[in-house]
Amino acid sequence: MNEDDAALVRRFKNxxxxxxxxxxxxxxxxxxxxxxxxxxxxxxxRELTQDIxxxxxxxxxxxxENCKFFTWVYRIAINTCISFKRKERPELEIKEYQPNPGxxxxxxxxxxxxxxxxxxxxxxxxxxxxxxxxxxFDDIGRIMKISTGAAKANHCQAIKKxxxxxxxWL
Amino acid sequence: MKSCRYSKNIIDYIEGLMPLNERADFESHLKICSxxxxxxxxxxxxxxxxxxxxxxxxxxxxxxxxRMRISKKEIYYKLPLWKIFxxxxxxxxxxxxxxLNLKTEQMVEFSIPVSELLDDEYLNSLLLDKIIDKKIITxxxxxxxxxxxxxxxxxxxxxxxxLKVFMEVLSQRYNVTT
Numbered sequence: 001m002n003e004d005d006a007a008l009v010r011r012f013k014n015x016x017x018x019x020x021x022x023x024x025x026x027x028x029x030x031x032x033x034x035x036x037x038x039x040x041x042x043x044x045x046r047e048l049t050q051d052i053x054x055x056x057x058x059x060x061x062x063x064x065e066n067c068k069f070f071t072w073v074y075r076i077a078i079n080t081c082i083s084f085k086r087k088e089r090p091e092l093e094i095k096e097y098q099p100n101p102g103x104x105x106x107x108x109x110x111x112x113x114x115x116x117x118x119x120x121x122x123x124x125x126x127x128x129x130x131x132x133x134x135x136x137f138d139d140i141g142r143i144m145k146i147s148t149g150a151a152k153a154n155h156c157q158a159i160k161k162x163x164x165x166x167x168x169w170l
Numbered sequence: 171m172k173s174c175r176y177s178k179n180i181i182d183y184i185e186g187l188m189p190l191n192e193r194a195d196f197e198s199h200l201k202i203c204s205x206x207x208x209x210x211x212x213x214x215x216x217x218x219x220x221x222x223x224x225x226x227x228x229x230x231x232x233x234x235x236x237r238m239r240i241s242k243k244e245i246y247y248k249l250p251l252w253k254i255f256x257x258x259x260x261x262x263x264x265x266x267x268x269x270l271n272l273k274t275e276q277m278v279e280f281s282i283p284v285s286e287l288l289d290d291e292y293l294n295s296l297l298l299d300k301i302i303d304k305k306i307i308t309x310x311x312x313x314x315x316x317x318x319x320x321x322x323x324x325x326x327x328x329x330x331x332x333l334k335v336f337m338e339v340l341s342q343r344y345n346v347t348t
Contacts, residue, residue, distance in 0.1 A: 017241055024240075028233045033225045042226055050236050057240050105222075112223050131220060156181055163216055170215045 005069035012060055020057060027070075028053075030133070031077050037128045038081040040113040048084055052077050067142065074129075074143040082121040108169060115165035119158050122146075126154035127162075174205050184213055296334065 005026075011019035031052055036045035055076050063072055116124055122144065129135045129143065130151075140151040163170065176199050182188045183196055200206050328336060 021237060021241065024233070024237045028237075029228075032228060032233075036225045037223075046228075046232060053236055053240055108219065109223065112220065131217070159181060159213065159216070162220070163212060166216060166219060169219055170212045 006065060009060065009063060009065070009069060020060065023056075023069075024053060027073055031073070034074075034077055034128060034133065035081060037116070037132055038124060039084065040117055044084070048077075048080055052080050055080065071139070071142050075145065078125050078129075078144060082125065111166060111169060115162055118165055119161055123154045123158040123161070126151050127158035130155045174203055176200075176203065176206055177209060180206065180209050180213060184210065184217070295330065296337070 005023065008019040008023050012023070028049070032045060032049045035048040035052070036042065039045050039048065052073075056073060059076070063069070116127075119127065125144065126140055129140045130137070135143070137151045137155070138148045140155075141148040144151060144154075146154075176196055179188060179192070179196060183193065188196060200210065325333070325336070
């Protein structure tokens, strides 16, 4: 367990709620990024980030120091993301546009959104943790409670599918 | 199309996870295999595209607001519905079972005039001796409707012990506590 995190968790368990504020600040951006990359929607990402921090706060006293704190935090985050039911929102219609170079980025973003959202939850999460968060496969396995091999397989499958889904951009 | 035997290692190569000796081997292969070259280029391009994807900036007020509200317990953990049911349903089941159990174990109060239940003197005596309870009498009354005259006659001819055995057989068969 990261020493700073461990000390902060112990301080929180001893009644120092200020320690939670420090943990919050440390993980806020990373957790929001995961939520956004997973949901591809800012409103959903905000809602999920809030839910994740509420769960962390509620369960922090029960956290046993038998795994790294970040593993525990990320596990809460990915479980919350994977069980999240996306709200129906109207699709942005862009097919009619004749894109200029600036708009091309918007269309690419939409293509990435669509491609990532077509991946199964676990493959998407393994890909996000590896590609965007830079975690090693054994850490991803621990976070997702799967083997290192399974984490790697999920990531590979995600890349294979993304290659097909984004083939027009390659 | 038959895929190249190296193709399954391409992601490891691009991500820098391939051991050095294999890497040199793969790079030699890459010079001569157009399929692998194409695949490496495509995956590199894919990574390039995906790296352009940025998370929108969030102002600090959003995080500050959540942090304050959590610390002040203005927002708190709500148990998901499935968890609430997961706790409530077993609790309710246990509660109902306890209630049912208490009810079945309740003994008959013998202040009820036995003669009103049945006229049979043997049964009355069994009741008075607390060998059987009200429930078995009730069951017996229900069964009585189905008894043939022959069985009724047989019952009349039974002595106290025979009747007791008969009642035990009945109670076992219909799962009634005596």
